[in-house]
Amino acid sequence: MLIDVGSLAVMGVTLGAVLGTAAKLLAVPTNPLEDELQALLPGSQCGQCGFVGCSQYAAALAKGNTPITLCAPGGKGTIEALAKKLGVHADTDGHEDKGPEVAFVNEELCIGCLRCIGECGADAIVGAPKQLHTVIADACHACGKCFKICPTEAIEMRPIRPTIAAWHWNKPGERATH
Numbered sequence: 001m002l003i004d005v006g007s008l009a010v011m012g013v014t015l016g017a018v019l020g021t022a023a024k025l026l027a028v029p030t031n032p033l034e035d036e037l038q039a040l041l042p043g044s045q046c047g048q049c050g051f052v053g054c055s056q057y058a059a060a061l062a063k064g065n066t067p068i069t070l071c072a073p074g075g076k077g078t079i080e081a082l083a084k085k086l087g088v089h090a091d092t093d094g095h096e097d098k099g100p101e102v103a104f105v106n107e108e109l110c111i112g113c114l115r116c117i118g119e120c121g122a123d124a125i126v127g128a129p130k131q132l133h134t135v136i137a138d139a140c141h142a143c144g145k146c147f148k149i150c151p152t153e154a155i156e157m158r159p160i161r162p163t164i165a166a167w168h169w170n171k172p173g174e175r176a177t178h
Contacts, residue, residue, distance in 0.1 A: 035058075042141075044143065112132065
């Protein structure tokens, strides 16, 4: 029995060393600018910018193929941070900064069609066919996809009320949003 355990341990260490070496030798180098831009994005992976996720949007930004004003969840602060990092001018005049929001399902209008559940990338909507749906507020990243696809307009985007956990103290010189 000790021979069996010993041989499995040797195989595990050998295969681990081979995999570790292969990971270092076959690693695909990334653009450090992409990593820095991705760190500035909210990371909600909502797809409102037209890209599958924040990493693809950051890659397109690093190549200069897309405007910096596409990230709706990030708001003006993210746009200004991206502009500063890339050294470009940010035109935020037409960009509305709504503040943090969350989806809400109106119980009287929900017919349980499941369209919103299929559209939600964060799995924040819970429900069953022909049953009332609800939104888990902590999981919702306010992308608005469920709001756009709801046939009965039962979903609305509501601002998050400031609570002890969600309250934000504005920095000096920053305008109050609440």
